[in-house]
Amino acid sequence: MSGHSTYNPTTGFGKFMDSRLPIARLIHDSFVSFPVPRNLNNFYTFGGILMVMLVSQIVTGIVIAMHFTPESTMAFDSVHLLRRDVSYGNTLQSWHAVGASMFFVAVYIHIFRGLYYGSYKAPREVLWILGVVIYLLMMATAFMGYVLPWGQMSYWGAQVITNFFSAIPLVGDTVREYLLGGYAVGNATLNRFFSLHYLLPFMIAGIVILHVWTLHVTGQTNPTGVEVKSKQDVIPFTPYATVKDAFAMVVFMIVMCYFVFFMPDYLGHADNYIMANPLKTPAHIVPEWYFLPFYAVLRAVDFNIGIPFTEIVLIDSKLGGVLAMFGAIAVLFFVPWLDTSDVRSANYRPMYKIFFWLFVANAVFLGYLGSRPAEGIWIPLMKASTFAYFFHFLVIMPLLGWFEKPLPRPASITDAVLAKAGNGGSSHIEGATAEPQSKG
């Protein structure tokens, strides 16, 4: 899409189609001749892996839906009869369930890669925002999918999550009732969640197309953060990126298959092997691991926010927790503007690099906290960790642009590559800033 199309149809049919519906040209330009920076590392393969995961989830999901009964007294059994009595049903169901987890493993690596290399900076703000939208849709899809097997954790997870919406002032309870299709989680909830769980992946697929489109308009970033400047800096997608992505994908599949075939229950909850029982609350209601950091943020807010020295409560702890949780995701939308540095890649940002890894460690720790009960020492730790999460985005990111002294950057991708290869390439360095960037 960027640059001139090099597609050249050779067959009669190819020429016929090319002047009517040039779909082959589109594919050629997007996945064959599309220029990618030559210095991409393996962290750049996760976009492709995610696309494969989406297709894999849709395909296995469609087949599982053929065996699934979305009715509250039959859903649980239908999943287990699929596992027991349908040929390959056991593998199919595990593949879909483990696949959801691996989808999130890949998306978290993909997001952290974007944060490390500043992939959200101009002109890629829209690309980043579309990515956050996909992430949000993934969360909704995964949550509703987890409800469908109608186990104890499905049921009580749905109870907790839909309760968030009742925290909205004035309309909260109405919104919750529409979501549930009644006053409590029940058959109507299961039916609408099944319908939405089938719909959302296709919406994700639609946004993925936009995401890839914007990517192909702006071109990819790369570990140096320096834009592509000449033809030397890039190589064609096929065969270079194709074979590289394929290799990474197969390695990723090995990890996934290890779980699917040898530890299919490791990433799930034992309680979900008990059929949903509205009369019996599990001792600990815990979401799937990929939601744990946000669950910790939710529970970190256990205080009302009001006008000091009065009894007036502006935001009660419930609404506060929900706002903090959604805020933890919403803040991602603003990252392109919260980061004030002109330098893209953390490789040339000595301070940001440290804060980035602290942020990763804190996010992992926040996840661990999410799995702990809200009691004792865990509550202050949840608060501290939540504070650190927001502090990174709202204070550190904006301030670093002023205070950080970036390292000298290479003049071009080719320069960086040749310098590393030690081929005696040009060591000329352009734009080496010896002083902090001046702002305003």
Place this chain on the structure above:
Amino acid sequence: MKTVFTKFAVRISAVLVASSLAVAGSTLSLSAADEEGGTVHYPLQKPMEQSWSFSGPFGHYDKAQLQRGLKVYTEVCAACHSMRLLSYRNLGDLGYSEQQIKNYAAEYDVIDGPNDDGEMFERPAKPNDRFKGPYANDKEAISANNGALPPDMSLLAKARAPERGFPTFIFDIFTMYAENGSDYIYSLLVGYPEEAPDGVEVQDGLHYNPYFVSGSALAMAPPLSDELVEYDDGTKATMEQQAKDVTAFLAWAADPNLNDRKQRGFIVILFLLIFAGLLYFTKKKVWSDVAH
């Protein structure tokens, strides 16, 4: 590129070590808080880890053990616990012949119908019937058991998994530990002490067991004792032996495809490893003319 990857790996591990130290520190302070009268977490004791024929990458069920387990289930557990997701035909996995399964099923009467006169009738169960439970419904089960519902056993070995805790849950990935449920059931069955320890009050009708997942005592009385069943293959029926056999049987009931699954996984991963190897060398060749 390789160096970038190594650098990342080093950093990630540094971060993980740092965060694990932080977690370890806070766990210590938590146990301190517990001693000062914080919430008690169950089970009081972690399950005893046993060696199972079905653990590990090449694990598979031992048919003789499953047959012994079926005997314990039939003669002891089935008095109170149902097994509703299983059909009699599934017993073929245990090495029984069709005739043996027919005979086993025929011992139970199930309700069928309506017949041509519009009436329900009783008939002996057939291999494709589901396991017949001991009670007509949950209410009956609860009323017969002092207000406690004996859980259905078809998924029990997967439905009980006491928390492994940090950092054990990370090591579990590499040791392929997936027998938490089986260890739990075994420990519970053999873990009833003669008497509750001093200072522990046990409600009437409950039985103290430190391995129980959701309290210090449960409604089920110690179900097994030495020589409670007589094994057909001459194995000595100690309580531990019976507990182990019936646990293996329950593990099979919860995950009857385990043998196939692990075998399939081995082939799939072998294929992927070879494929990855080929792709690695292809990639090396393709990229050999480009510095990157």
